[in-house]
Amino acid sequence: MGNAKQNKQSQKNGDSAKAKRDRRQKREEYRAAMKQEGVAELPRKKFYRQRAHANPFSDHRLVYPPHPDMMDWSVLYPDYAVDEPKEDTPAPAQESSEQSVQEGQQETSPESQSQSIVSLNPRKLSKQVEVADIGCGFGGLLVALAPLMPDTLILGLEIRVSVTQFVEDRIKALRLKHKDTQAYRNVGVLRANTMKFLPNFFHKGQLTKIFICFPDPHFKARKHKQRIVSTTLNSEYAYVMRPGGVVYTITDVLDLHEWMVQHFTAHPSFERVSEEEVENDPCVGVMKTETEEGKKVERNKGNKYVALFRRLPDPEW
Amino acid sequence: MAAVDVPYHLVKACRGIIFAARGSDIHSFNSSFEHISTWKYPSAKGETQSEAQSSPAPEGPPAKRRKLEEGEEPASNGREASSANVNGQGKPKGWQDSNPALETPWIQGLYITSDGHHVVAITNSDKTIWVFEHDGAGNLKQLSQRPMPKRPCALAIMPDDRVLLSADKFGDVYALPLTPSDHLPIPSQHTLISRSVTPGTPSTTGGSTPIPRLKADETVVHTKRNLKALENQKKAALERKQPIAQDNRPQFEHALLLGHVSMLTAICVAQATSPVDGKTRTYILTGDRDEHIRVSRGALAQAHVIEGFCMGHEEFVSRLCMVKPASGQGNDVLVSGGGDDDLYSWDLVHNKLVGKAPLLPRVQEVVGEEANKLAVTRIVAQKDEKGSWVWVICERVPALFRYQLQEDSTLRHSETIKIPGNPLDVAILGTSSSTRLLVAMEPSEQGFSSLLVVEKASEGETDWKQTPVPNLPEGSAPGGVKIGAEELRKILYTTESLRKLTDFD
Helix, strand or coil: CHHHHHHHHHHHHHHHHHHHHHHHHHHHHHHHHHHCCCCCCCCCHHHCCCCCCCCCCCCCCCCCCCCHHHECHHHCCHHHECCCCCCCCCCCCCCHHHCCCCCCCCCCCCHHHHCCCECCCCCCECCCEEEEEECCCCCHHHHHHHHHCCCCEEEEEECCHHHHHHHHHHHHHHHHHCCCCCCCCCEEEEECCHHHHHHHHCCCCCEEEEEEECCCCCCCHHHHHHCCCCHHHHHHHHHHEEEEEEEEEEECCHHHHHHHHHHHHCCCCEEECCHHHHHHCHHHHHHHHHCHHHHHHHHCCCCCEEEEEEECCCCCC | CCEECCCEEEEEEECCEEEEEECCEEEEEECCCCEEEEEECCCCECCECHHHHCCCCCCCCCCCCCCCCCCCCCCCCHHHHHHHHHHCCCCCCCCCCCCHHHHCCCEEEEEECCCCCEEEEEECCCCEEEEEEECCCCCEEEEEEEECCCCEEEEEECCCCCEEEEEECCCEEEEEECCCCCCCCCCHHHCCCCCCCCCCCCCCCCCCCCCCCCCCCCCCCCCHHHHHHHHHHHHHHHHHCCCCCCCCCCCCCCEEEEECCCCEEEEEEEEEECCCCCCEEEEEEEEECCCCEEEEECCHHHCCCEEEECCCCCCCEEEEEEECCCCCCCCCEEEEEECCCEEEEEECCCCEEEEEEECHHHHHHHHCCCCCCCCEEEEEEEEECCEEEEEEEECCCCEEEEEEECCCCCEEEEEEEECCEEEEEEEEECCCCCCEEEEEEEECCCCCCCEEEEECCCCCCCCCEEEECCCCCCCCCHHHCCEEHHHHHHHHCCCHHHCCCCCCC
């Protein structure tokens, strides 16, 4: 397979290089236009495509606070800020020094956020993020959950830069479009590698719901260690969740479903939520139908495997 | 390339006996540095293999594909092994040099139980944990040899001296009984499943693995190419018939306690008393390359519960050390260091940063203003009548830095002692009445001893007396050979390479 691919590539090399240049140019023009203030038009996915996988073990060029207290959430949820913007405080963001040099590169974080999410003295919000969609992709679930939980702050986390930018532009456009109803003020998106940096963003017991929808299946046994669910990583999910909170998982890959069930049930901090309760949970329906992957699976008449896990209280010690 | 002697690189002291590792050997001495015994890495052919040449330098992210070692099952088929060979990523240039000094795994860590009855060592390229019985007079008897699934980076010994905690490059922490005949005090249902256990069999169902089921099916993949690949996989599976699943877990008793998705660099067991209920609890502290210090419950059956994180480092963490307050009152203070310019001190129970003590300016005083970064390689606590102290050494900085723990749990620099070589390890010798240190170093001059005693003869003195340790056993370099200076440094100085590259995409 590898050989065939190479041949094909070298044949098309001349054409595709030009096509690639054109595409990139169009993409840049489009993104620049989207950056203009007051654009209420919803972004178009074709200008934000990015390969489907990102290596969670790589360092990437991530921006994250060294401590959750240094996260300025008002950048994402300005309508919930309860105090005035503080006088300019130096932001010792991780890796932030390269931002200016590397501007425009694929690996940098969405331009609009990178300079300000980390602050020594962040503005306070009237409430904190309680729902996280880990690997939110193009944001279908976020947008569907926003009106369902209008009083809850919902955060999408995505490791791919372009895709994060899409969601950011999408939220921006939606907020503008629904100016009169103030809708979508409660959703935000961040570029992050949650497998490594969840505790940089959230305090202990902060979250009530975590969604893990159609995660990368990593079919090869050698790649299983990159899966976003594992017993050891589940300890971190347990840490950021309050007892009673629920982890929602859905996938179209049976093997991955079984893996997630096995790894969550093997973890003493979680129990599987009963069939009956799953059926009555309104979030489950949304998760099945509103995620981009969910729609794709629907079109292809695939299966959807759902499993929910409740965070149990920690035992005395 | 200049050939140099292999220096001592690890030192530990226990009740008048000194253990010092040099290459793959462990030597013991009495307090007047008379040689007692030597343990040599078994050189039997077939037992150790050529793979041992592989450099112990950290290879970046733990997930990196690496050359399979003999005795390890190939993961599914021969293809992986060969393709990994071709890739050969991350191997430093010249790693194929067949220097006998590099063929045997080096001792990477040396530990002594609190009762002094056991010595534990980790060797690097064979990923093995060795336990020795110590007769109290410097003689070691090898009790066990346990190869771990991934390379251990650091060990801790539980306060009861019965359980070892091994933190590995993959990010996992395993508990092992100190002596293999013993058992772990952990009910089996509390054992987690490692991400590194990759065979297709769920480990809980045990036993029956009929036909390997393909992970994907037509409902999952749709593109032409993926469908084609799926068809090929099916064909291959039918031809193979044998289940591909196999178990690469160690055969000795062990339990996975916790894991980071990041390379672990340090592990430490601490005890602290809660101001709320007055109860004293044990904690497991783990430091990683991604700036985290995780605080987990030290009750082994509950080690999956994260009590908190000590967040604040902005570069890798490489060392953790518990320091007793001078007054003897109150909890020990956690001191951490790594790639940051400062040493951090923490209130463990509240996961609160208490203070930062500048270290970079002190380093600059030794190596020059142009130094703009540092990598802490050791933090060692020492307590005497005059106070509670912390000794710090940094990679390639020929000095010992002494800090004093203040009453408010912060650290204050007290003095810097320049030494004739780059320090590799420090051990506190002697009692509290006089301060006496043993330093292992890479001497800056050839022919100079690599062990140095640094002491303050009497209390009134301000100068530190430095005495090289003479009469080291001859020919104790691995295989009695010299090693290229560059090669040696590649093995000895691996901490700075934990730093993230800023030009990395």
